[in-house]
Amino acid sequence: MRFKSANIGSIEQSQQLQQLPQAPGVYIFIDTQGRPIYIGKAVNIKRRVTQHFQSNHPTPRHRQMIHSIHEIEIITTQTETEALLLENNLIKSQMPMFNIKLKDEKSYPYIHLSLDEAFPRLSVCWKKKFKKGELFGPFVSKKTTYQLVDFLHKMFGIRECHNTQFKHRTRPCLKYEIGRCSAPCVQKITEQAYRKRIEAIRRLLQGNSSDLKQFCTEKMMHHSQHQAYEKAAFYRDRLADIQSLFETQSVCQSSGHYDVYGIMQDAQNYYITRVWVRSGDVIDYQNITLNNPITDSLGHCLTQIMQHDLLDTLQLQYHPPDEILVSHTHDDQSTLSTLIKAQLGRACPIKTYQRGPQKQLIELALHHAQLSARSQQKRGSAALLTDSTLKSELSLTQAPQSIECFDISHFQGSATIGACVVFNAQGPVKRAYSVYPIQKAKQSDDYAALAEVVQLRYSSEHSEQPKPLPELILIDGGPAQLNAVLEALQHMNLEETQLFAISKGPSRKAGLEKLHFKSGALLQLPHHSAAAHFLQHIRDEAHACAIRHHRKKQKKLSLSSLLEMIPGIGPQKRDALLKHFLTLKTIQSADIHTLSAVPGISKHLASNIHDFFKTDRGF
Incomplete structure (x- = not known):
């Protein structure tokens, strides 16, 4: 059931609201482009929707929503419970702009034990990747989750490797040598003994840390009395980890959850x-x-x-x-x-x-x-101060509410990556960061690479979904980089935006940066300037983003090129090997029979691969 929205407060609107059903269900506000902008549920749809159209809207955001409504769609349900479930599902699938959205979208980490295997693996798992076995969580802090898993690996020696590596291992890995793994892959521990460790982990993750705490205390005292101080120190450190991770302060006299x-x-x-x-x-x-x-x-x-x-x-x-x-x-x-x-x-x-x-x-x-x-209010005040400082110190026409910064990273012209980071009044908007593999620019040509990235981001000719132009564009570089980007913007008729480059001084020390403007003007801000620190932070963020993704690409290219050095290995067989074994180390440790099981790899080629990695150059 759909209703066209009339002018607010008009007789026509009052008549339309009177036609709404007095039943439980879901109502959807739709804009002129047919997009849902708000989804709500109600015990009485007529009463709830009418409340939205009352004249005393509490916030500007509410008023903006009301003025954006073109149609109202009604879905009635039998009960309020059905309406709540339907509302929840529709909000997640449609994501209306005026509904409450959580930034993390429920991507919580869990700890996963693959109990369906003879030697279970302990790992961090995410909601999107739920597997067979047992899950513990969810945890809010990703850092805490990984610290906990790291402690469990150190304490119990549970394997970390994937099944492909585990099945093809012929000798213990380095983690066995440093005491982080019990090497079940080569039968250094029996299945029964390994299962006892798994049960201890399960009890610990269920909240029972007292047994493990007592065990570590007894072991520490035993080794200390026998002057085995290194072993005693190991259990002392594990005891401190337990107290840090599990023995949190009790603030409730009740023992409930x-x-x-x-x-x-x-x-x-x-x-x-x-x-x-x-x-x-x-x-x-x-x-x-x-x-x-x-x-x-x-x-x-x-x-x-x-x-x-x-x-x-x-x-x-x-x-x-x-x-x-x-x-x-x-x-x-x-x-x-x-x-x-x-x-x-x-x-x-x-x-x-x-x-x-x-x-x-x-x-x-x-x-x-x-x-x-x-904390948020202080952060907002700092952002406003930075905005006003930017406007005054850089002589800008208006304080920028959106800033995008570009940088290029490569190694001798290979694996070239362009990065764009986005900042607004609240700080970095990391979900809006973008990276662009450089395809057309020649190797080591940073100027052409910058121009290509700008075209990929803002031009409708080079991108199906070009991004809107920010109020200020910052380039990591000097006049040459600035001119390359300006020329690309002029080609797209977008040169009206505020644009300048930031370069380091001859000694490349922080605090000696210079700002280059489109007009050719040069400005060096004082090292204590708040605006200078803010721009340095944006520049460093773009630089770190570009380097991080360049290294990922370089690592992938290095792995691929090493495999293609083997006679008879081309792109297809290289991809087949990587898909089957996942890592280069697993390929190196595999025998001829295991290698020949990969589709497309004959026994003769498997022998060549095996021999290649047994020579010095393979390592």
């Missing part, structure tokens, strides 16, 4: 903190910032976040919460609680508390939301 949500707002933003509490211990935090969301209240906003956050990951958690604690309530939370109960097969109520240990946890979440708000 909780997910805790706190929310606060200022004039523009909503700040939400989620706290994971397991067995009374705070194990992780997540801070979320939303800019002017379309919402009725703090409780409604919090419910939308919980809906986005929990419906995907709750049933995948190893220890789902017993209760979900919130700082603000809303009527929709009862429907969400019903859905959670259906997923878990047990009740998981959403509650707020006015006293007791649960109240302490809610106050903790609110405290961290407040800290997040202060």
